[in-house]
Amino acid sequence: xxxxxxxxxxxxxxxxxxxxxxxxxxxxxxxxxxxxxxxxxxxxxxxxxxxxxxxxxxxxxxxxxxxxxxxxxxxxxxxxxxxxxxxxxxxxxxxxxxxxxxx
Amino acid sequence: xxxxxxxxxxxxxxxxxxxxxxxxxxxxxxxxxxxxxxxxxxxxxxxxxxxxxxxxxxxxxxxxxxxxxxxxxxxxxxxxxxxxxxxxxxxxxxxxxxxxxxxxxxxxxxxxxxxxxxxxxxxxxxxxxxxxxxxxxxxxxxxxxxxxxxxxxxxxxxxxxxxxxxxxxxxxxxxxxxxxxxxxxxxxxxxxxxxxxxxxxxxxxxxxxxxxxxxxxxxxxxxxxxxxxxxxxxxxxxxxxxxxxxxxxxxxxxxxxxxxxxxxxxxxxxxxxxxxxxxxxxxxxxxxxxxxxxxxxxxxxxxxxxxxxxxxxxxxxxxxxxxxxxxxxxxxxxxxxxxxxxxxxxxxxxxxxxxxxxxxxxxxxxxxxxxxxxxxxxxxxxxxxxxxxxxxxxxxxxxxxxxxxxxxxxxxxxxxxxxxxxxxxxxxxxxxxxxxxxxxxxxxxxxxxxxxxxxxxxxxxxxxxxxxxxxxxxxxxxxxxxxxxxxxxxxxxxxxxxxxxxxxxxxxxxxxxxxxxxxxxxxxxxxxxxxxxxxxxxxxxxxxxxxxxxxxxxxxxxxxx
Numbered sequence: 180x181x182x183x184x185x186x187x188x189x190x191x192x193x194x195x196x197x198x199x200x201x202x203x204x205x206x207x208x209x210x211x212x213x214x215x216x217x218x219x220x221x222x223x224x225x226x227x228x229x230x231x232x233x234x235x236x237x238x239x240x241x242x243x244x245x246x247x248x249x250x251x252x253x254x255x256x257x258x259x260x261x262x263x264x265x266x267x268x269x270x271x272x273x274x275x276x277x278x279x280x281x282x
Numbered sequence: 283x284x285x286x287x288x289x290x291x292x293x294x295x296x297x298x299x300x301x302x303x304x305x306x307x308x309x310x311x312x313x314x315x316x317x318x319x320x321x322x323x324x325x326x327x328x329x330x331x332x333x334x335x336x337x338x339x340x341x342x343x344x345x346x347x348x349x350x351x352x353x354x355x356x357x358x359x360x361x362x363x364x365x366x367x368x369x370x371x372x373x374x375x376x377x378x379x380x381x382x383x384x385x386x387x388x389x390x391x392x393x394x395x396x397x398x399x400x401x402x403x404x405x406x407x408x409x410x411x412x413x414x415x416x417x418x419x420x421x422x423x424x425x426x427x428x429x430x431x432x433x434x435x436x437x438x439x440x441x442x443x444x445x446x447x448x449x450x451x452x453x454x455x456x457x458x459x460x461x462x463x464x465x466x467x468x469x470x471x472x473x474x475x476x477x478x479x480x481x482x483x484x485x486x487x488x489x490x491x492x493x494x495x496x497x498x499x500x501x502x503x504x505x506x507x508x509x510x511x512x513x514x515x516x517x518x519x520x521x522x523x524x525x526x527x528x529x530x531x532x533x534x535x536x537x538x539x540x541x542x543x544x545x546x547x548x549x550x551x552x553x554x555x556x557x558x559x560x561x562x563x564x565x566x567x568x569x570x571x572x573x574x575x576x577x578x579x580x581x582x583x584x585x586x587x588x589x590x591x592x593x594x595x596x597x598x599x600x601x602x603x604x605x606x607x608x609x610x611x612x613x614x615x616x617x618x619x620x621x622x623x624x625x626x627x628x629x630x631x632x633x634x635x636x637x638x639x640x641x642x643x644x645x646x647x648x649x650x651x652x653x654x655x656x657x658x659x660x661x662x663x664x665x666x667x668x669x670x671x672x673x674x675x676x677x678x679x680x681x682x683x684x685x686x687x688x689x690x691x692x693x694x695x696x697x698x699x700x701x702x703x704x705x706x707x708x709x710x711x712x713x714x715x716x717x718x719x720x721x722x723x724x725x726x727x728x729x730x731x732x733x734x735x736x737x738x739x740x741x742x743x744x745x746x747x748x749x750x751x752x753x754x755x756x757x758x759x760x761x762x763x764x765x766x767x768x769x770x771x772x773x774x775x776x777x778x779x780x781x782x783x784x785x786x787x788x789x790x791x792x793x794x795x796x797x798x799x800x801x802x803x804x805x806x807x808x809x810x811x812x813x814x815x816x817x818x819x820x821x822x823x824x825x826x827x828x829x830x831x832x833x834x835x836x837x838x839x840x841x842x843x
Contacts, residue, residue: 221548228540
């Protein structure tokens with residue numbers, strides 16, 4: 180790619196908007212996973228009894244099991260959500276910007 | 283079949299002092315040699331035969347340095363996801379986490395979650411940028427605009443230090459595990475691992491390593507799935523029924539359904555959490571895998587698949603651990619020392635999954651799971667060696683010493699020589715550390731990765747004003763602090779170095795909260811104070827780097843064949 184292309188991309192207002200949109204999205208997703216995981220850890224550190232609470236009267240399964248499995252599933256789902264959006268929407272926008280600038 | 287030191291219990295005792303059972307995921311402790319297991323050895327021989335045949339095929343395709351480092355960039359996202367999972371799910375995490383669930387129930391779940399949460403962070407912040415900026419090693423990414431000499435020397439050091447500690451833990455674990463599973467001597471086991479691994483990497487490079495990791499991942503996932511389904515089948519696929527039975531027979535009774543002594547002090551918990559979360563994004567052998575796919579799209583897919591498989595695997599380990607609680611106790615004479623439940627499992631708590639394999643699938647399945655455990659170590663060791671070799675040949679030799687003025691054939695030859703050297707070093711380290719307590723080493727590798735490699739990588743990619751000087755000084759501070767503070771923690775100072783109990787001068791299980799913060803701060807301050815001519819140039823280059831990292835324009839593409 181020529182310096183000219185880089186210059187055109189750099190000066191394209193769509194590129195700046197694209198980068199900041201995706202960065203905001205990355206940061207928000209990171210914060211969600213951060214809060215979910217450290218929330219879980221802090222809950223364990225400060226309120227063990229809550230996680231040991233039974234799901235049903237007379238039952239054995241504690242509330243900690245679905246919460247723990249929930250963190251695992253959330254991790255997987257959030258990763259796919261990000262990848263799905265990046266591979267469709269973001270890549271399409273990036274391609275459009277490149278195409279505009281290459282001509 | 284005589285008893286034996288309790289493995290995971292040793293780890294737990296250590297962790298009890300430190301706040302978190304970090305040992306369970308990384309170390310298998312000392313084990314006693316068992317009778318030679320011919321079923322396991324035959325299964326393993328089949329695995330080795332198949333993988334060596336693949337290596338032969340891969341060798342024909344490994345002609346250039348690019349083939350050697352990245353399999354020519356032609357791996358698909360799905361394949362790479364499996365390979366990453368194969369690289370990451372170590373034998374110690376399979377046996378250690380199931381052992382932890384077997385010993386204390388819910389605590390095992392807490393532990394396994396920590397090993398998963400680094401993946402989304404890596405996906406959101408680094409995966410595609412890494413792919414767009416890099417070529418063979420993660421140092422390429424930082425060297426896009428930084429002065430290649432200092433930044434590559436630093437990155438190669440960070441890589442080799444992480445690889446060394448990770449490798450010691452794997453080699454010692456391999457020796458101990460094979461003693462128990464196959465009934466082979468420690469020395470032979472370590473040499474065998476080193477030799478077979480060397481064949482893969484030396485002749486098949488990244489192509490062979492990738493396929494070994496994929497096959498191993500599929501075998502491990504299939505074996506673990508079979509065990510989990512067999513356990514659930516016994517309880518009519520009702521987890522509640524499984525848990526009910528487990529709380530009846532476990533010595534901790536209902537306490538296994540909630541958090542136990544696993545997290546004592548919140549600072550240690552947060553430190554370990556940070557080491558795992560950000561360390562994953564700084565492990566050189568994992569980062570290297572992102573260059574094996576053709577573009578950013580496939581890089582993202584690979585990390586999504588990797589997260590899926592690893593997360594699924596941790597759910598299985600939880601079920602397997604509970605299955606071991608209820609099923610092994612039904613035949614104490616087979617699985618417990620002297621048939622006495624109070625004396626613990628034969629081979630120690632970390633053998634829970636292995637004994638369960640026997641309980642649900644008999645001798646043949648036990649042989650299969652043992653072979654999988656061995657294959658797992660080979661796959662991880664091969665990935666580590668390849669990553670170490672590329673740091674030496676690509677970063678230090680070709681880029682720093684020869685200033686990129688070297689042809690592909692020479693670079694390939696240097697990487698092969700380095701591979702042989704690393705293989706020999708790995709075997710020697712395995713022998714030297716046989717009797718040592720290496721429980722802290724995997725956590726140390728993660729702490730260094732998150733305190734030295736990750737801050738440099740993140741700041742170089744995401745922050746315009748970062749300069750070479752800032753990155754190298756800050757990264758070095760993170761490296762020195764993470765190693766120094768780990769030496770002062772109970773896991774090393776008391777357990778490994780033998781100083782008296784209570785004399786450890788660093789109170790937490792991992793230094794990452796402090797060492798990683800320090801690294802970021804120093805990078806920030808030194809970069810801001812850096813007004814050299816080079817720094818101005820580096821900042822000016824950021825605009826172009828941003829375009830390439832965000833859009834993939836000008837990114838290294840798959841090499842043609």
